[in-house]
Amino acid sequence: MEKVLNGKAYVLGNNIDTDQIIPAEHLVYSLTDEDESKKYGHFALSSVPIEKAGLPEGGVSFIEGDNWQSEFTIIIGGSNFGCGSSREHAPFALQKAGVKAIIAESYARIFYRNSVDGGFLIPYETVDKLIDKIKTGDQLELDLENNILKNLTKEEVHHLKPLGEVLPIVEAGGLFNYARKSAMIL
Amino acid sequence: MGMTITEKILAKAAGKRNVNPGENIWLNVDVLMTHDVCGPPTIGIWKREFGKSAKIWDKNKLVIFPDHYIFTADKYANRNVEILREFARDYEVENYYDVGTERYKGVCHLALAEEGYNIPGTVLFGTDSHTCTSGAFGMFATGVGNTDAAFILGTGKIWEKVPESIKFIFNGNLPKYLTAKDLILHILGDITTDGATYRAMEFDGEAVFSLSMDERMTLTNMAIEAGGMNGIIKADAITEAYVKERSDKSYEIFESDNYAEYFAVYDYDASKLEPTVAKPHSPDNRDLVRNVSGTELTKCYIGSCTGGKLPDFRFAAQILFGNTVKVPTFIVPASTKVARLLEVETYNGLTLKEIFDKAGCQIGQSSCAACLGGPDDTFGRAKDKDVVISTTNRNFPGRMGSKKSEVYLASPLTVAASAVTGVITDPRDFIND
Incomplete structure (x- = not known):
């Protein structure tokens, strides 16, 4: 696991559900075919209402034009991030688009598990309400060893909640690697 | 200390006498259910991770219902059903309910009930957030993603954090102008879409036990809309009659202890609610x-x-x-x-x-x-x-x-x-x- 992640912030509100992250009509593409799976990146966050896309102003496309990768690699979310369906396509789509970490006030259970067990994203929880403090486009530095988020644009520092009991799975890169490391499976 | 119905079922599946909310435990899974949207990627992960030695832990415990994108010309959607069909054929999965045959059932959560897979006291995981529906049968049922499902497919086990429980009691009679849907929408307004995150939602009270199994499933179905890990209703005579008609599997009925601890208890008078x-x-x-x-x-x-x-x-x-x-x-x-x-x-x-x-x-x-x-x-x-x-x-x-x-x-x-x-x-x- 990398110790420091750098990236531009993309800020979203509360209750970003899996239909907004990857609309159901796109759940048909292969996740294993390298080329076809880029569609997930292309359609990531495509159902977020445009006025709520990239806060505080809104109207910021996560993916430009025909691209499948985003210039934003750290998502700042409100409460209940990833609520709704069990589709693992949601953290997969964000990872495909280039997202490395999500920093939200809280998560829905299945999205959180999928992010961790699938090894797609690092789901951090905030101590403070960061969606009012960080702007889309702010340059961020995430210190994974010390659970600190630095906003380089605003020169502010935010403390994050430690990953706690899921840390070993995150460090291993997902449930299967973790289970192999701890000799649960071959 | 007393235990809730959810804690008792999880303890049994973990091979423990007691479990406590917040504790991470490994469960032995009784049934794994998947469908056409999440089945193909689950199979993909299972093959990638277990390689040539990939083996289904117990074929009788795997159930596959294609149900999401069935009547469509979408080539990708149809390819997903084809992947399930090939998998069922190659690995001899008997509990596969193929599209275009007499066996096709429709939506997985109702089909699980109708086909006798919902058994009181058991643990069911499914690659669909509405898997919590099966909790209407006095069992633990919850949704997981593809990686977790692939892990279960190969090992029959999965980790879970024991949830705290919230109890929702509906006293009184349900008027003719209300249905179970009104009750659950009412709860959602009270506790919001993350009010039960990582928690069990237990439904109780005479209005709940007056409902048919189908209506009870409407309550447990929408537990996930409050973020709930599972929704659960103790099995009673109505449950037993439904199950016996569809399955000859043995079952165990659990109920919460009177002195079990709850995160919160909500008391409603069903007769006073309005269409919602x-x-x-x-x-x-x-x-x-x-x-x-x-x-x-x-x-x-x-x-x-x-x-x-x-x-x-x-x-x-x-x-x-x-x-x-x-x-x-x-x-x-x-x-x-x-x-x-x-x-x-x-x-x-x-x-x-x-x-x-x-x-x-x-x-x-x-x-x-x-x-x-x-x-x-x-x-x-x-x-x-x-x-x-x-x-x-x-x-x-x-x-x-x-x-x-x-x-x-x-x-x-x-x-x-x-x-x-x-x-x-x-x-x-x-x-x-």
């Missing part, structure tokens, strides 16, 4: 139907694992009988069994299907259909700025197919009353208690 809706764009955006009555509609929809079971259509038929719908109204029986029963069940001498046909409704084939939008050619899908009232479970932006559309969630009585008038209508305009 969730307004756009969240299932917790609760209001009373009478406060939004008169809202112009462009579509009505009765279907899904939440609102497409037999009692939902019985409710709708009571109001649609002898009336004509004013806006396009889509009927989607959740399962093929329910579809057949629409032609058998009668109300005032007409079959339910005849009532819906005469009222001018369009009846679709059993599947998840437009509940989650789906491919462009999906039956009943919301288009453009549609204003829809629906018996389904979610109304997040874009959920039913168009992000410009607005979706109201309501009971089948409210949807049927609204279909007849073309505007949101309180079912008490048609039904008195």
Whole structure:
């Protein structure tokens, strides 16, 4: 696991559900075919209402034009991030688009598990309400060893909640690697 | 210390005497269910991770229901069903219910019940958030993603954090103008879409135990809409009769200790509640139907694992009988069994299907259909700025197919009353208690 992640912030509100992250009509593409799976990146966050896309102003496309990768690699979310369906396509789509970490006030259970067990994203929880403090486009530095988020644009520092009991799975890169490391499976 | 029903079932599945909320435990899984959207990627991960030695831990415990994107020309969607078909053939999965055959069942959550996979006291995982539906049978059931499902597929085990429980008690009698849908929408308004995150939602009280299994499943089905890990209702004589008719598996009935600890307890008088809706764009955006009555509609929809079971259509038929719908109204029986029963069940001498046909409704084939939008050619899908009232479970932006559309969630009585008038209508305009 990398110790420091750098990236531009993309800020979203509360209750970003899996239909907004990857609309159901796109759940048909292969996740294993390298080329076809880029569609997930292309359609990531495509159902977020445009006025709520990239806060505080809104109207910021996560993916430009025909691209499948985003210039934003750290998502700042409100409460209940990833609520709704069990589709693992949601953290997969964000990872495909280039997202490395999500920093939200809280998560829905299945999205959180999928992010961790699938090894797609690092789901951090905030101590403070960061969606009012960080702007889309702010340059961020995430210190994974010390659970600190630095906003380089605003020169502010935010403390994050430690990953706690899921840390070993995150460090291993997902449930299967973790289970192999701890000799649960071959 | 006392234990809740959820804690007791999880303890048994973990091989422990006691478990405590917050504790991470490894569970032995009794049934793994998957479908056409999450089955193919689950199989992909399972093959990648276990390689040539990939083996299904127990073929009898794997159940596959294609149900999401079935009646579509979408080539990718059809390819997913083909992947399931090949997998079932290659690995000799008997519990595969193929599309285009007599075995095809429709929506997985109802099919699990109908086919006898819901057994009190057991643990069921599924690659669908509404897997919590099965909790109506006094069992632990929850949704997981593809990686977790692939892990179960190869090992029969999965980790889970023991949830705290919240108890919802509905005392009194349910009036004729209310259904289970009104009860769960009412709860959602109280606790919001993350009020039960990582928690168990236990339903209790005489109004709950007066419900049929189908109606109980409407309550547990929407536990996930509050973020709940599982919804659960203790098995009683109604449960036992339902299960015995469909399965000869043995079962164990658990119940919460009187002195079990709860995160919170909510007490309701069912007789005092009113018809309820969730307004756009969240299932917790609760209001009373009478406060939004008169809202112009462009579509009505009765279907899904939440609102497409037999009692939902019985409710709708009571109001649609002898009336004509004013806006396009889509009927989607959740399962093929329910579809057949629409032609058998009668109300005032007409079959339910005849009532819906005469009222001018369009009846679709059993599947998840437009509940989650789906491919462009999906039956009943919301288009453009549609204003829809629906018996389904979610109304997040874009959920039913168009992000410009607005979706109201309501009971089948409210949807049927609204279909007849073309505007949101309180079912008490048609039904008195």
